[in-house]
Amino acid sequence: MSRKKLPVYLFLGPLESGKTNFIEKIVSNDKFGLDKNILILVCEEGETEYDLSKFGDKNITLHIIDDIDELNAKSLDDIAVTKDIDIVVIEYNGMWHMNSLIANMPENWGVYESVFLADASVFEVYFQNMKSIIIDKLNVSDTVIFNRYENNEEINDLHRIVRSVNRRCKIFYCDDRGVMDPDDMKDPLPFDIDAETIMIKDEDYAIWYNDIMNEAAKYQGKTVRFKALITSRPELPKNVFAIGRYIMTCCEADMEFCWLLSLYNRYYPLEDEKWVSVTADVSVQNYEKQNLDVPVLKITDLYECEPPKEPIATF
Template structure:
């Protein structure tokens, strides 16, 4: 049975406890599931289980990083017959210690990193490796206790504090959402635009495995930019059925925000009858020229990107197989 894991990271006084307490007080996050709550640090703020909406929350404390082991986690899972796991992780511990100890059936559903805006730059300067460790896989980064005036202040190079925060996050993680909290019911999502990781002005635009989701979104949002461009990338080949022998659909499964919304994101490819010799679902690399034109696959949607392939080769699966932003 798959066990969802909700992982909350950050340093002391970063706001983790307050956020988790409030989440467990509501039915949206706590409908009474049997929940193992792993406490890996003790902050100034305490939990109040009497206020939880659901009462099946079982606290277990892990005192030392060295105590984390698969044997321990499996025993706690069996002890409480849990349906899910919440972890308040110690900011001074490496995340790999937890991931190495996770039982096979545990799956990280969400990882959130919290930081106190007043001390974040100091932590990053003095413990950069630990900060990077918490940012690199976080889906959401929350900066608490922000002050608008201070966030807008600029340094001698003209860079605002908010932009410094943004850049620190993006060096570690291009995919995470960033949220600034200024007070109760006063939050702001980071909307700073980042350059694409690939250069669309190169003679051949090479798309790495971990760039697929960003590329797919970009080619659909800005089609004309790619008209006439040469691409080289990896994906899965879909053929058979009503698809002509000289055509196939090329794409990958993409997860936008959660497991439930994984969808196949593909484009029409034209090649030769050799396309029919590949197995449905084969991983391939393609070299192709993009043309924006009508195609029956895009019926009702107007013109779309069609890849005119010059080369199609079998390939090893992409890493990871499901593309994410």
């Protein structure tokens, strides 16, 4: 017998960013989870503890996970089944990587909404000191909320940091009164997405890769041309390649090969990675569990070329 599908509301961000208070406001709202059994998984305990009296008559199960080893599909499924849970709310540990959660969620759990919260007054310092862990969360966020925002914080800098990682999320600035102002700044792409063939300049690869991974659906049926490394991988079948470039966000320590699954219907012998110019049609596959659209390239033209002037891509 298959389990009922459970929507997961995911709340991310550094310690003391206001996640607990925000979750209390969301869950206590009369319209949230009416007549449903709600599980709140707390993976990070800050100074603020949950006040269950704020939830009124709602059926709330509060479960605390102190150690990342406790984060496994069987134990989570046991809790959900025992309590007949309908909705899952997760306050995730700001220092744990997202893969640890996604890989260990029960199959019938699917992320419905992910919200990243941060203290506007210290966010830039956090970002500079813990860039990779912050990017890990921003990448999957549907909404970013800057708490404790005052007019002396520089919106342009906060906006720039978020958009360098995630171009699809909504951004809000919330002051101490609880008033939330939306970010309406425009972010034009440095390439023409409506062109017959979308031409990606070497210096724009990181921005394009971030955009297609965050908003894959808008590339469905589009044709793109760019320069990248082509390499084979043991886990990929014949005539399927990884095509991408190394992207550096801040330093060599966080440099990563960012690639796309690429299908080529011609025989192409490849013993080592090579620089190539690629023209490809984009198709999109949806993975429901992660609420994720994944772009797949169907190569129509490929030839070897010289590497870019700057082989490592940056934002």
